[in-house]
Amino acid sequence: MRIAIIGLGVVGASAARSLARAGARVTVFERTAPAAGTSGTSFAWTNSHQKDPLAYHELNTAGIAEHDALLEPGADWYFPTGNLEWAAGPAGNERLAAAVSQLRARDYPVEWITPARARELVPDLRVPAEVTEIAWYPREGYVLPVPLLARLWGEARDLGAGLRCPEEVVGIEERAAGVRLALASGEAERFDAVVLAAGRWTEPLAASAGLMIPLADPDAPGSATVGFLGYTTPVPARVGRVLTTPRLNARPDGGGRLVVQGLDLDAAADPANPPAPDGEYARRLCARLRELLHGTEGARLDALRVGRRAMPADGHTIAGFAGGGAVYVLATHSGITLGPLLGRLAAEEIVGGRTSALLERFRPHRFAGVDRASIAPLTPARFAGQQ
Numbered sequence: 001m002r003i004a005i006i007g008l009g010v011v012g013a014s015a016a017r018s019l020a021r022a023g024a025r026v027t028v029f030e031r032t033a034p035a036a037g038t039s040g041t042s043f044a045w046t047n048s049h050q051k052d053p054l055a056y057h058e059l060n061t062a063g064i065a066e067h068d069a070l071l072e073p074g075a076d077w078y079f080p081t082g083n084l085e086w087a088a089g090p091a092g093n094e095r096l097a098a099a100v101s102q103l104r105a106r107d108y109p110v111e112w113i114t115p116a117r118a119r120e121l122v123p124d125l126r127v128p129a130e131v132t133e134i135a136w137y138p139r140e141g142y143v144l145p146v147p148l149l150a151r152l153w154g155e156a157r158d159l160g161a162g163l164r165c166p167e168e169v170v171g172i173e174e175r176a177a178g179v180r181l182a183l184a185s186g187e188a189e190r191f192d193a194v195v196l197a198a199g200r201w202t203e204p205l206a207a208s209a210g211l212m213i214p215l216a217d218p219d220a221p222g223s224a225t226v227g228f229l230g231y232t233t234p235v236p237a238r239v240g241r242v243l244t245t246p247r248l249n250a251r252p253d254g255g256g257r258l259v260v261q262g263l264d265l266d267a268a269a270d271p272a273n274p275p276a277p278d279g280e281y282a283r284r285l286c287a288r289l290r291e292l293l294h295g296t297e298g299a300r301l302d303a304l305r306v307g308r309r310a311m312p313a314d315g316h317t318i319a320g321f322a323g324g325g326a327v328y329v330l331a332t333h334s335g336i337t338l339g340p341l342l343g344r345l346a347a348e349e350i351v352g353g354r355t356s357a358l359l360e361r362f363r364p365h366r367f368a369g370v371d372r373a374s375i376a377p378l379t380p381a382r383f384a385g386q387q
């Protein structure tokens with residue numbers, strides 16, 4: 001079976017690996033460079049927080065388990081270190097308590113610990129005096145997206161998968177048997193099937209095949225799709241885990257660097273006006289970092305990026321065949337948590353003909369006949385524990 005994949009982010013790399021393992025002849029088309037899209041600018045926390053409905057929570061917990069299964073001695077891409085989270089004020093504490101109860105009811109590992117125990121886990125942590133309870137999620141962790149992509153794509157390449165890069169797919173046409181891809185170079189190529197793993201660019205690409213795959217506008221300022229990500233200079237802080245706190249989220253990024261987010265600041269995120277790495281928002285993130293961790297005095301940001309989420313219009317993963325059956329769509333938020341799992345399930349469906357029960361609630365045809373304008377805008381993530 002000859003299969004094309006459009007896009008070499010984490011999702012496309014995972015599909016390439018699993019399809020090549022299943023015996024398909026895989027060609028990936030990537031317009032810019034591997035990890036040029038959202039995968040290269042992500043907080044990359046593996047979690048299943050506030051993922052509703054239950055089917056979406058189960059998909060994300062299976063996503064974490066898939067990372068565990070991929071883990072090897074010496075792995076440089078996945079760190080199942082656990083996550084510490086606390087809230088601020090009565091409303092925040094209530095929100096966190098409700099989230100923890102819901103996760104417990106779902107048998108998701110979480111426990112309340114004291115600030116002293118939290119400092120054993122993260123020695124340089126500074127916990128505000130008013131915080132007495134911290135939620136500890138031992139099954140969570142983080143990914144370094146580019147090393148993960150290297151792990152997935154490297155195996156696909158070893159198994160014979162080919163990469164056409166830079167090469168943009170400008171049109172998809174389903175034929176009686178298979179698909180015809182039109183390329184920006186003017187060429188056209190035929191395949192038995194195509195996997196759309198084009199992230200936030202999926203909607204126009206699908207439209208070229210006459211398919212409606214609605215995604216939230218990835219460029220809308222202050223919306224649910226956009227968010228700042230600060231990349232710090234190396235700091236001598238002992239913080240080996242994910243922290244999701246009211247004023248700052250932080251995770252290690254290798255070599256002593258951290259990735260930081262202040263979700264309430266994201267209301268000002270605008271891809272058309274990227275902030276300076278030494279401007280107001282950078283200063284605010286660095287001040288919050290000093291509040292959160294010893295060892296971060298004098299920390300600066302090497303970069304402050306505006307991340308753009310690949311967000312299906314209803315917030316949930318889109319996975320499955322669309323149209324006549326030669327076009328398979330993989331468009332999702334939480335694509336770092338879900339990438340390895342979605343690639344495997346897609347390959348089982350495309351090559352093995354085995355339908356995945358986990359994906360049943362997430363099929364593209366749920367949008368058939370839906371008036372695009374009637375889909376309500378998504379609520380932006382503004383509190384610790386959301387993403």
Ligand SMILES: Cc1cc2nc3c(=O)[nH]c(=O)nc-3n(C[C@H](O)[C@H](O)[C@H](O)COP(=O)(O)OP(=O)(O)OC[C@H]3O[C@@H](n4cnc5c(N)ncnc54)[C@H](O)[C@@H]3O)c2cc1C
Binds near residue numbers: 030044045047335338
């Ligand atoms: C601020 C922020 C925080 C996030 N935090 C988390 C988190 O904590 N945990 C988590 O799991 N997820 C998180 N995510 C989401 C996650 O990063 C994404 O879901 C994931 O990276 C999407 O990967 P992808 O491979 O689908 O898309 P992408 O990485 O965008 O890859 C798509 C690729 O397709 C290529 N392409 C597009 N169109 C074409 C074309 N026509 N022809 C050829 N190539 C094309 C692009 O160049 C790109 O390389 C976050 C995202 C953001 C923005």
